[in-house]
Amino acid sequence: MKDIIRHNFVFIAGIIATAVIIIGGVYLFGNNGSTKPNGKQISNDILVPKGSNITSGIVNGKYLPADSSAQLTLVEFGDYQCPACGAYSPLTKQLITEFSGKINYVFRGFSFIGPESLKSAEAADCASDQNKFWEYHDYLYTHQNGENKGTFADVNLKSFANILGMDSKTFDKCLDSGKYKNQVDNSTNDGKLAGVNSTPSFFINGVKMENIPGSYDEFKKLIQNAMNKSPIVQGTPTTAYHGHFDIKVYLNDTRVNLGLAKYQSKEPKELDPYIHLHDGNGNLVHLHKTETTLNQFFNSLKMNFTENCFILDGGKKSCNSESSSLKMYVNGVANTQYQNYVPQDLDRILISFGPVNDKNLTTQINSVTDLSCIYSLRCPERGKPPSENCVGGVGTDCTD
Template sequence: MLKDKFVLGIIIVTIIVLVGGVIFASKMGSSSPSDANSSIPVSDEQKKLLEVVSDDYIKGNKDASVTLVEYLDFECEACGAYYPLVKQLSEEFKNDVRFVNRYFPLPGHKNGLPAALAVEAAGKQGKYWEMHNILFDNQKSWGEKQSPDPAIFEGYAKQIGLNMEQYKKDVVSKEVKERVDRDKNAGIRLGVSGTPTFFLNGEKIPNPKTAEDFKTFINAAILKAPKPSGQPLGEKVHEHADFALFINGEKTLLQSRPEFFEKDPDIHSHKDTEEVIHKHKTGVTLGQLIDSWKTNLPQKVEWYLNGSKQDKDWRQYEFKDLDRILLSFSDSGFSPTSKQVSEITDRACVYSEKCPERGKPPTENCVGGLGTDCL
């Protein structure tokens, strides 16, 4: 009899262990399970949906050749399980990977959409990551409620120091809802049906079961990715663009800020050449220009090219001769007015000598550097 009870006890313990293992594995799995152990390429059309745009929320190296895009739902328990892991990876690979977050609130999660709207409203005040983190840190206290409670999200908004009057306007605004919907609609076109869903350099990867599995995927992508060179190797050119810079709603004159000019031999401004930027090699980008300043700028960016607002990644843009560019950096939701956009200077043609009737350009004092010369 004792022997039978002992055997029965072993069987029960074994079942408990197996069930526990299944539950743990499901926590680290997706709502859209995949049996594949390798990544799944997407079509060229779908890859366009994965291109990083100017208002994406990014951690890590913004110019990295490896990009991890995560579609997430703040109420999703699996997303909550991956949250500390992705946070750890974003620190460990901060120099090699660009980590991008996108909204994908699931219809079955009653708090998923309100949470996404709250995070986007915080993002408009430059505090996306603070709201992102506080929601995941407290997911168990709000995620299982049967109906959304705006007061809970308002409480978190106060904790992270948001302007509450602005937050309450933004969280119910059409603009915030459209921003969340844009991410979700792109996700649907990419075949996302559950969360989290990860895309690594344009390929959908199965949700890794462990941290080591995740690192294996990332390290493989880093090895495959082209290595950026320290110095652009493009052809010599001498092109110019009119450039307007706004910081927290105030127009900043380049020639009034010594830290903004003559820092990079290939793309820069001069203290004596008005609101004009200069390009001396092909392949250089606006990101390279801003990075050369080595100054801390607000995180929210809005930019215009030749009078039109842009969605593509401004950091990767290589300006063309006579472009007219406006870059606005702000901690809030500031947007340049149409009047400010229209008032971008029109002097680049003088420096490129494309409008001789307006006179000759002043002499430029070039930036010196190894491997460079003055044109």
């Protein structure tokens, strides 16, 4: 939800089906007369520009081309280094296999985790020149192994193409020339325009899923209802909900230690029953209710956070000036919602105060841990989370 992880997993907002036609190679959505869904519908010029990689399903292991008669279009923005995207990839494959010919599935790169995100996205587009985009796309996700550690270095990206039976000379020339660099950058920019702030992010007929489904059955039901032209009202889990997000706060390049005992919640005296730290872990925040803001979290720690100032519990202020500014990044992407931001499951959040042009920002962003993926059981390949002392009040899943 990686960053992304960013990445957000939970449930989904209201969605509606619309007709799909193809004009000049670009998919456009037409209103079918049914109730307009809650949520902004994004222009198809942004979501599915000409030249996008589109498949209408998988039959006998082979990807089908786009189908103008498909009932709906599903657009995903993802990063090839994003573990949550990798975990979700088998679900989208299962979905388009089951609904072959009925869904046009579009993958757009949202490459923000680092240089290997950019290069792997370029490589996938180079593979499309040899009609191997989807095969290469799948290969990248099944061979994730850390972020910016050389897994998707150029030499490996070229070897992947060779393994998949592509013409190596043609592929290597494409990758070395940076042929698709601008296209990769434009894809990420389109995602930002569409409101993407975590990966994976999905759009059904132009409407963004504010929270992505937590299981294949939920995803399937959502798609089926959209096909039936029946608006879906996503159930908002106010009970039995336990999400997580990672956070770091730096003030003038000094990390605020949220692992201190005074910031930790202990049953039955939670600092806040719905959003809190516990077990001495200052990097991981536990969520027990949706629509809970960062303002609520910091207030529970006796801190104050606005777009202009960050005030510690002891009263020390870090406020905007001509030379210094407060910044917030969610899943590696600048975010200006500040105290009003509603953290999502798997978010990685950085709050930083320092020079206006802070050279340490990239290092700080990369320092934000990625524990929520483990604690929310989204990446079982990384092991199980440690036993927790569940802390929460009435209306949470910590009731036993």
